[in-house]
Amino acid sequence: MREIPAAFDRVSGLVRHPTWMLLRADHAAxxxxxxxxxxxxxxxxxxxxxxxxxxxxxxxxxLxxxxxxxxxRPAAAYLAEWTKNGWLRKYYPPVPSAITPPHPDLRWRGGRTAQPAVRAPGPEHLASPRTPPIPR
Known part of the structure; x- marks a missing residue:
């Protein structure tokens, strides 16, 4: 009996990869x-x-x-599915103060490694040197 080539096993394993699943999804477009x-x-x-x-x-x-x-389905259901399937990544950015509750951000995985988010400065950076800082 002949052995199955290792390449077949590698390709067969791709079926469970998130990218492969995305391309086969009903709503891939x-x-x-x-x-x-x-x-x-x-x-x-x-x-x-x-x-x-x-x-x-x-x-x-x-559409x-x-x-x-x-x-x-509602938009939230699609986003939840995309996150569950690994096509989006949900994360909670650092909270600038104890008063501001965290809000989840979503980031497209896009087959690339995650890169740090670029965030705009908060309102505390808007104070000029002559004005007192905004209280937290």
Whole structure:
């Protein structure tokens, strides 16, 4: 009896890889086009979950207007599925103060290694040297 080549086992193992699963997903075109627009074309890295959900909701509305019922679930359900499948990464950025609650950001994995988020300075950086700092 002949042995199965190791290359076959390697390729067979790819079926469980997140990228392979993405390409086989029912809504692969939605995932790739939406994440490509937000994270690649617009060069966004850490996007608050509420903002991403709102933008996806707008996209779903337009797509459902074009072909009724093609995307029946709410935007939050799609984002949750994409995160569960490893296509988006949810993380909680450092909280600047104990008063501000953390909000999850979502980041497209896109087959690349994660890079640190570029964050804008908080309101405490807006104070000029002549004005007292904003209290926390």
């Amino acid at each position: 939605l995932v790739l086009s939406f994440c490509g627009t937000v994270f690649v074309d617009e060069n966004a890295r850490g996007v608050p979950e509420t903002m991403l959900e709102s933008r996806l909701d707008d996209r779903l509305y337009l 459902n207007e074009r072909e009724s019922g093609s995307f029946p």
